[in-house]
Amino acid sequence: MLWNIPFIAMVAITLIGLAIVLFKRNLIKIFLGINIFEAAVNLFLITLGYREGGIAPIYTNAPSQEMVMATPQALTLTSIVIGVATSALLLSFAIIIWKKYGTIETDKIRRLKE
Amino acid sequence: MRMSKIVRTSADLLYPFILIFGLYVVLHGHLTPGGGFQGGAVIATSVVLVIVAWSYEDILAMLRKVVYKAQESAGLILFIGTGAAALLIGFPFFYNFLANSGLLFGMPAPPGPNPGELNTAGVIPVMNIAVGIEVWGGLAIIVLCMLSSLARERT
């Protein structure tokens, strides 16, 4: 049961992130929701590779046989890098929206519908 | 908006140290935790520190967007180029052709406890350096562009 706590936490954080994206009106808050969602996914990936008592997978003179899996960590790192690019692009959009519309409330950004 | 003299001086003093720490993380990417992205991000924080301490007009004289743009592209080209160089000598894309070759970064890794031999791991450190250059330039240019967009708004 104890081993499931990270997974339960991941589901909870995912739901928090989704709820923020769905129910908040401020663009910056929505972006924070997306970042929370990404954090949940990263937590999930890193949990998959964790072994209790495992060491970093460096073979030279390893003190124990139990090693954590390196692949999920590589995946997480890639996902973090992508997350940085995503956040940067989203924030740039928010800056332009702020300049053109004078607001970052989603219910007022509705020029496409006319 | 320029911050107080204490902040500005501390930022100037810290700048080279953060730079060196970031470069250390980049260069030892194949030996210690860290690597190109992390090191590049650390270096980019030094740029952000300077930006925070000084006003936008001062920044324009100190940091130039052109340099960072060139850095961003150059880092990416170095990265892809390292992968492509393997094609030229008849191996698949991204093949680690430098490892154990005796050339740059080409020493075999020493067995047993050791402080870490920098001159190992083949193309991995080359790619770390490429990513470091790219992330340094990329994050700096992101912050500078956002700042210039907001600065134009204010005036």
Next chain:
Amino acid sequence: MIPGFITQNSPALLIMVPLIAAFLCPFIGKISAAARNIWAVGAMALTSAIAFLLAFDVYSAGTRVYVFGASAINLAVPLDSGGIPIRIIFTVDAMSALMQIIAATVGFAVILYSVSSERSHSGIESYYTLYLLMIAGVMGMVSTGDLFNFFVFLEILSISSAALIAYRIDKGTAVEAALKYFVLSTIGAMVILIAIGIYYGEYNALNIAVIASRMQFTLLDQIALVLVMAALAMKCGSVPMHFWTPDAYSMAPASITAMLVVASQASLYGLFRVLFTLYNVTMNAATVGWIIITLGVLSMVIGVTMAIPQKDVKRLMAYHAVSQTGYMLLGVGVGLAVLGNQSLMDAFGYMAMEGGIFHIVNHAMYKGLLFLTAGAIFLRIGTRNLNKMGGLGHNMKYTMIFFIIGALAIAGIPPFNGFASKLMIYESVFAFNPILSIIAMVVSILTLASFVKVFHSIFMGPKLPEYENVKEAPAPMLIGMAILACIVIAFGLFPQQVVDTLIVPAAHALVNQGAYISAVLGGA
């Protein structure tokens, strides 16, 4: 004639060439604008040539496997790895090759078109850089044999397309559309990443072939299937999640819209790859097939009914794109619903899938053509509102001809390519369930009605005084459109040859899961 070096490494070159060209573009742009244009077009031409070369190779010699970073190109399973592929592997089968042909053709036509359509805008270096990144993203998505790699290319594609949708930032509406698209696709990509994590946790592998060979279809797999299906159906613009399509398609520059069509079809490819190669008969194919059919029918009906009242020409076309995506989902969904039942597959299942896949090709060509004509009209008169247009047929004759070709093809009128694929879908779906086939025909008639109206309000009627001196679109744009129009006509005139050479191997490659697995794992 062609060096063995290129044919051997073509899967890697396919993403390497656009990436290098993209990153060198800012430097070339410093020299002169002409050099930059030649560079971008040349790089795209080279990429297309490699794509065709690879496709020819795959169609004649079977699935190609390319292992990144190994000591030999096809060393998918190293001797000391215990029978698991540990590296990133590109697996190019006939279906991937078909998608590469689509991306190469449309990509080349669009970049020729961009040379003159974007001439008067600033920041063209970034435009070409992002465009080439988009090409690299599509090419990577359709050729990769690794789920995480698929996610990475999906993100490259989303980020570059979002930036390109927002490319004309002067009005702000483009940024609004890009924001909508990008928030949705980021969440979609994260959902896909959760599914990939589930697969990894369960099967200790990321390679599609390995996961497919170990697939158990447990409860976790069902959750992952739902997540992947929802995310990719959203990315390809199927109905319950279609609301980003009209905004993004209408606000992006016309050239980018044509590429966005290809991009959403790359997501469609991903969906089919997951359904057929990853799960295949281990899942309850009939149920999932009916879900896909339902999505398809909803997309067809809602897309076309939403399209009819639109006043913005590109918005209208975007709703038609949603509707046409429904045809592909319908065709392939019918194939999926009877998967595993050999006699039904032979009777109509394969034909339905071939129709659906042929429609992917045709849709990319004629929808790209239609968006390019809309862009040419917008370039010359500066409005997309149908009520303000009229009488343009007098001055823009070639654009009008290309528009007619595209409109007749989308409505399924012979002898254009839309007819060929729609006929295949009608026939095979009729054998499966006549009601679905009737719905598809009604949608097709509504499409024709809608395009007759559009054609009339843009081109017919007397010359309007404000458009007295409108000129024909510039030559590079016409060449770009002509390439696509020629393919539309050629595929319409010789559908049987195209289906036999291109589509049938692709459909069989999708259905035949064992061949995909053994191509990577080697006869396992």
